[in-house]
Amino acid sequence: MKYANEINRRKTFAIIAHPDAGKTTLTEKFLLFGGAIQTAGAVKSNKIKKHTTSDFMEIERQRGISVATSVMTFEYRDTLVNLLDTPGHKDFAEDTYRTLTAVDSVVLVIDCVKGVEEQTERLMEVCRMRDTPVIIFVNKMDRDGKNPFDLLDELEEKLNIRVRPLSWPINGGKDFKGVYNLYDKSFVSFAPNKKATDEDIIPMPDVNTPRVDELFNAQDAQQLRSDVELIEGVYDTFEKEEYLQGKLAPVFFGSAVNNFGVKDMLDTFVEIAPVPRPRPSTIREIEPGEDKFTGFIFKIHANLDPRHRDRIAFLRICSGRFERNKFYHHVRLDKDVRFSNPYTFMARDKNVVDDAFPGDVVGLFDTGNFKIGDTLTEGEDLYFTGIPSFSPELFKELVNKDPMKTKQLEKGIRQLTDEGVAQLFTQHGGNRKIIGCVGELQFEVIQYRLLQEYGAACQFNTLPFYKACWITGPKQKVEDFIRFKSSNIVEDKDGHLVYLAQSEWYLNTERTNNPEIEFHFTSEIHK
Numbered sequence: 001m002k003y004a005n006e007i008n009r010r011k012t013f014a015i016i017a018h019p020d021a022g023k024t025t026l027t028e029k030f031l032l033f034g035g036a037i038q039t040a041g042a043v044k045s046n047k048i049k050k051h052t053t054s055d056f057m058e059i060e061r062q063r064g065i066s067v068a069t070s071v072m073t074f075e076y077r078d079t080l081v082n083l084l085d086t087p088g089h090k091d092f093a094e095d096t097y098r099t100l101t102a103v104d105s106v107v108l109v110i111d112c113v114k115g116v117e118e119q120t121e122r123l124m125e126v127c128r129m130r131d132t133p134v135i136i137f138v139n140k141m142d143r144d145g146k147n148p149f150d151l152l153d154e155l156e157e158k159l160n161i162r163v164r165p166l167s168w169p170i171n172g173g174k175d176f177k178g179v180y181n182l183y184d185k186s187f188v189s190f191a192p193n194k195k196a197t198d199e200d201i202i203p204m205p206d207v208n209t210p211r212v213d214e215l216f217n218a219q220d221a222q223q224l225r226s227d228v229e230l231i232e233g234v235y236d237t238f239e240k241e242e243y244l245q246g247k248l249a250p251v252f253f254g255s256a257v258n259n260f261g262v263k264d265m266l267d268t269f270v271e272i273a274p275v276p277r278p279r280p281s282t283i284r285e286i287e288p289g290e291d292k293f294t295g296f297i298f299k300i301h302a303n304l305d306p307r308h309r310d311r312i313a314f315l316r317i318c319s320g321r322f323e324r325n326k327f328y329h330h331v332r333l334d335k336d337v338r339f340s341n342p343y344t345f346m347a348r349d350k351n352v353v354d355d356a357f358p359g360d361v362v363g364l365f366d367t368g369n370f371k372i373g374d375t376l377t378e379g380e381d382l383y384f385t386g387i388p389s390f391s392p393e394l395f396k397e398l399v400n401k402d403p404m405k406t407k408q409l410e411k412g413i414r415q416l417t418d419e420g421v422a423q424l425f426t427q428h429g430g431n432r433k434i435i436g437c438v439g440e441l442q443f444e445v446i447q448y449r450l451l452q453e454y455g456a457a458c459q460f461n462t463l464p465f466y467k468a469c470w471i472t473g474p475k476q477k478v479e480d481f482i483r484f485k486s487s488n489i490v491e492d493k494d495g496h497l498v499y500l501a502q503s504e505w506y507l508n509t510e511r512t513n514n515p516e517i518e519f520h521f522t523s524e525i526h527k
Contacts, residue, residue, distance in 0.1 A: 010359035112145030131246035144173035276359035293320030392436030412454035
């Protein structure tokens with residue numbers, strides 16, 4: 001393994017959570033510890049004038065939510081950390097699902113007041129599909145929330161994973177005193193609004209020492225001792241191997257906005273999180289230590305810099321070494337391409353890189369050559385598998401409001417749907433355009449961005465469809481089905497045939513009437 005040292009010092013992970021759990025705030029604190037930023041911003045705050053680093057689109061600042069996955073790279077304790085901050089809002093779930101294909105592990109943020117929410121369960125299902133290792137951070141401990149033991153039970157039950165606390169809170173809400181670290185046996189006292197560097201870390205190898213009685217009143221000291229005894233008795237001891245197999249999730253407690261408990265988790269993360277792992281492809285499993293370069297595009301973002309009409313394709317490197325100005329083979333287009341300015345990111349700030357290694361995420365300038373799922377190699381013809389398109393739940397027809405701007409609208413909607421923000425369907429044998437999304441908010445974002453970035457005004461008319469199903473089967477049967485159902489047949493961007501069902505009843509009827517045709521709710525990007 002030529003690049004073993006480089007591979008072993010890289011950790012690539014995504015932060016996922018329900019909206020408002022504190023995900024973007026936690027990202028900011030990570031960057032602060034990594035020395036990547038000097039002051040942390042806030043997502044929603046009237047007092048703090050600095051916005052978060054990872055929410056860089058104008059619409060994100062107006063709404064106070066993340067709508068696009070952003071990529072950040074920083075160094076911490078000799079480890080190069082690639083962090084992907086994902087949108088938590090369910091309307092942007094598809095971007096998040098796809099981002100999970102590009103990471104080796106996940107940090108899941110839970111709000112201690114609300115506990116496990118619906119979107120968290122859906123995200124966790126995607127992690128379970130791939131056995132992605134998960135670390136859980138229970139946030140907002142300085143607010144009155146659920147009992148920590150009840151929270152642990154809820155995590156196990158709803159997320160279908162065994163948990164093991166590696167830190168434990170002393171009280172919560174107004175009485176929050178701090179966190180006892182069960183992993184490296186130390187106590188960190190909590191004081192709101194103190195800077196991270198002022199934290200007092202007190203080594204405490206045993207909770208039965210008299211030092212505990214000096215630090216806390218008798219009731220808190222007794223509570224901590226009985227809690228630790230219960231944890232050690234009830235929960236499995238922490239085995240790194242089980243965590244790496246995705247069977248056991250370590251749990252940390254803290255308060256991201258007060259920068260509390262974050263360092264404990266980051267220190268443990270750097271120690272236990274997996275280095276880049278092998279990836280399945282259409283021909284074999286690709287090992288990170290292979291000499292030849294391979295990588296895939298998991299996200300495309302148009303107009304990252306509003307002053308320049310740029311499109312950036314995010315490339316996850318899977319094996320070998322990526323070099324600037326070197327020719328690589330674009331498998332789908334069957335041509336060789338090279339990149340003179342590949343970037344690493346600090347959200348919107350970009351730095352040109354000369355080389356990158358497995359686990360790294362690199363931004364490539366794209367003039368329209370890339371689609372999500374494209375592979376770059378050093379000559380080998382292969383695709384990485386497991387990058388799905390999901391069936392949308394909302395459908396609207398795209399109507400042009402300004403015929404003079406038809407060209408801009410066509411270009412804009414093509415580029416935005418290439419990003420994976422939504423799916424574009426075209427009527428079979430016609431040119432009526434239908435946009436399919438997972439959530440209502442995506443339509444607003446598309447309308448806003450078409451107007452702001454392409455100068456094209458449009459409106460959306462709601463269509464009464466229930467699900468999009470990709471159809472496959474014997475050629476003659478499929479052709480007959482298309483003839484009978486022509487008004488419900490559309491094509492996706494790659495020319496695959498899709499049946500739009502008006503309701504669950506219609507879908508079940510068609511399935512019964514056409515047993516030889518298969519109806520798929522997800523479409524593997526590379527079949």
